[in-house]
Amino acid sequence: MSVKNVLAVALGILSAIGGFVDIGDLVFNTQAGATFGYQLLWVVVVGVVGIIVYSEMCGRVAAVAKRPVFDLVRERVGFGAGLGTLIASQIVNLMTCAAEVGGVAICLQLLAGLPYRALIPLAVVALVLSAWVLPFEWIERVFGYLGLGLLVFAVAAIKLHPDWGRVAHGFVPGHHVGGSLLVYLYFVVGLLGAAMTPYEVYFYSSGAVEDGWGLKELGLNKVTSMIGYGLGGFLSFSLMIVAGVLFLPQKIDPQFLGTPPLAAADTLGQVGLLLALVGILFAVGGAAIETSFSGAYNTAQFFGWRWGKKERPAAASRFTLTWVVIFALALLVVMTGYDPVKLTEYSVIFSVVALPLTYLPILLVANDRTYMGSNVNGRLANVLGVLYFIVIIAIAVAAIPLLIVTNGGQG
Amino acid sequence: MSKHAEVDIALGILDHQLVDSNGINCGKVDDLELTGLDTDSPEVVEILVGGNAWRTRGLLWRLAARLAGDAVHVPWSEVESVSSVVKLKRPASELRLDRGDPRWSRLVGKVPGS
Numbered sequence: 001m002s003v004k005n006v007l008a009v010a011l012g013i014l015s016a017i018g019g020f021v022d023i024g025d026l027v028f029n030t031q032a033g034a035t036f037g038y039q040l041l042w043v044v045v046v047g048v049v050g051i052i053v054y055s056e057m058c059g060r061v062a063a064v065a066k067r068p069v070f071d072l073v074r075e076r077v078g079f080g081a082g083l084g085t086l087i088a089s090q091i092v093n094l095m096t097c098a099a100e101v102g103g104v105a106i107c108l109q110l111l112a113g114l115p116y117r118a119l120i121p122l123a124v125v126a127l128v129l130s131a132w133v134l135p136f137e138w139i140e141r142v143f144g145y146l147g148l149g150l151l152v153f154a155v156a157a158i159k160l161h162p163d164w165g166r167v168a169h170g171f172v173p174g175h176h177v178g179g180s181l182l183v184y185l186y187f188v189v190g191l192l193g194a195a196m197t198p199y200e201v202y203f204y205s206s207g208a209v210e211d212g213w214g215l216k217e218l219g220l221n222k223v224t225s226m227i228g229y230g231l232g233g234f235l236s237f238s239l240m241i242v243a244g245v246l247f248l249p250q251k252i253d254p255q256f257l258g259t260p261p262l263a264a265a266d267t268l269g270q271v272g273l274l275l276a277l278v279g280i281l282f283a284v285g286g287a288a289i290e291t292s293f294s295g296a297y298n299t300a301q302f303f304g305w306r307w308g309k310k311e312r313p314a315a316a317s318r319f320t321l322t323w324v325v326i327f328a329l330a331l332l333v334v335m336t337g338y339d340p341v342k343l344t345e346y347s348v349i350f351s352v353v354a355l356p357l358t359y360l361p362i363l364l365v366a367n368d369r370t371y372m373g374s375n376v377n378g379r380l381a382n383v384l385g386v387l388y389f390i391v392i393i394a395i396a397v398a399a400i401p402l403l404i405v406t407n408g409g410q411g
Numbered sequence: 412m413s414k415h416a417e418v419d420i421a422l423g424i425l426d427h428q429l430v431d432s433n434g435i436n437c438g439k440v441d442d443l444e445l446t447g448l449d450t451d452s453p454e455v456v457e458i459l460v461g462g463n464a465w466r467t468r469g470l471l472w473r474l475a476a477r478l479a480g481d482a483v484h485v486p487w488s489e490v491e492s493v494s495s496v497v498k499l500k501r502p503a504s505e506l507r508l509d510r511g512d513p514r515w516s517r518l519v520g521k522v523p524g525s
Contacts, residue, residue, distance in 0.1 A: 303438070304437070304460075305438075306435055314520040317516040318515055321515055
């Protein structure tokens with residue numbers, strides 16, 4: 001591999017790390033840490049391996065068969081169930097987009113000190129403009145790289161000198177201490193949902209098709225999904241560890257998005273606070289664009305429209321209008337004043353319900369030789385794929401009952 | 412295309428992407444018109460796209476199909492090849508499959524940079 005290629009891969013990985021964490025991970029990882037300390041770290045590992053398995057699979061399908069996820073959904077589960085999946089995924093995309101927009105406005109508020117309500121439209125205008133003006137690669141890069149500000153949480157986690165023995169213990173599932181079993185299970189579902197959000201595979205596979213991936217990119221696909229998402233998982237660990245050290249003993253419930261950055265301020269002063277806020281701003285802003293695009297990708301792919309950021313907006317006019325409309329609707333949702341953190345919790349839990357019908361077609365097509373030729377799933381991908389599919393079905397069934405019974409993790 | 416190619420109609424053609432001769436997406440195979448079902452060699456004669464091609468897809472869609480108007484009928488002879496997509500021999504405009512985006516492109520086209 002040439003130096004230029006290595007650089008390209010490294011940059012791709014960096015933007016994947018910065019792009020891994022969104023408002024769902026921020027909310028669930030810090031709340032889980034504040035409630036159960038390090039005891040749920042193992043769930044993050046399970047979730048990260050899951051997203052690696054399925055994004056590698058859908059990236060491979062995109063590279064070999066040139067088909068993005070929602071093409072597969074319609075081809076494999078048919079019109080009726082496909083339409084059901086489309087509607088469910090659109091509701092979740094919209095909720096997630098709204099939550100991320102709310103997150104952007106909160107960060108701007110903390111940075112600029114202006115009123116939250118006034119900053120919401122500003123946030124939406126800035127995001128729509130960025131999505132309109134920047135080429136596809138630059139959206140990924142700008143938001144991905146600046147999202148790396150979140151690495152302050154990794155530094156903070158180390159500087160806080162957690163009891164590393166207990167941290168290590170958290171990577172092994174076992175009896176939990178403190179809190180009820182149902183709340184513990186609610187966080188298991190939420191953390192898995194936050195790590196495996198469906199929009200990540202929609203965006204990843206459509207992005208691969210947009211980038212014109214072919215057989216040459218199969219290696220890049222493996223590296224980006226494994227290392228990018230794998231290292232992204234470290235940010236999730238850091239958030240949970242920081243919350244476990246700082247918030248659990250004080251009984252602080254991080255019900256406000258401004259709470260996690262305080263952890264960075266506590267250990268790294270003003271610079272830490274600033275980096276944390278900028279990191280969250282861009283990680284969450286990038287996710288807002290990804291969710292709005294995912295909504296447009298899904299609709300266009302279900303109905304067979306022209307789609308893609310690389311198309312002229314007027315040529316793929318229905319695709320363009322769809323993502324703009326999603327932003328407009330997200331604006332309306334956030335302007336109602338509904339708490340973005342609550343919205344995030346609901347969006348993650350509902351996204352879990354949409355997971356099975358998103359992942360099943362990927363698994364089926366990745367095994368279909370008429371699409372994949374010799375690049376069908378190997379044994380490892382199939383064993384993990386089936387195993388995770390069973391996990392996904394279990395959490396999809398449990399998600400909403402747990403949300404109701406635990407009153408959103410409040411116990 | 413070769414009449415001897417083995418393709419599972421339900422899995423390999425129905426609900427697949429239609430791509431025109433310029434490589435542009437132009438709808439999905441929403442339904443298929445078959446003849447000779449009572450004979451030994453049933454044949455696909457037409458692809459139905461959009462509009463009332465959805466009429467067979469349930470109650471709600473019968474209503475939507477009524478509102479959406481007629482489906483576009485594409486003769487099977489216009490099919491160039493079937494892979495993971497159904498590739499057509501001619502540009503979408505010649506097959507009346509280009510009705511969606513132009514309708515909205517005047518609106519989107521007003522924005523700078525479009």
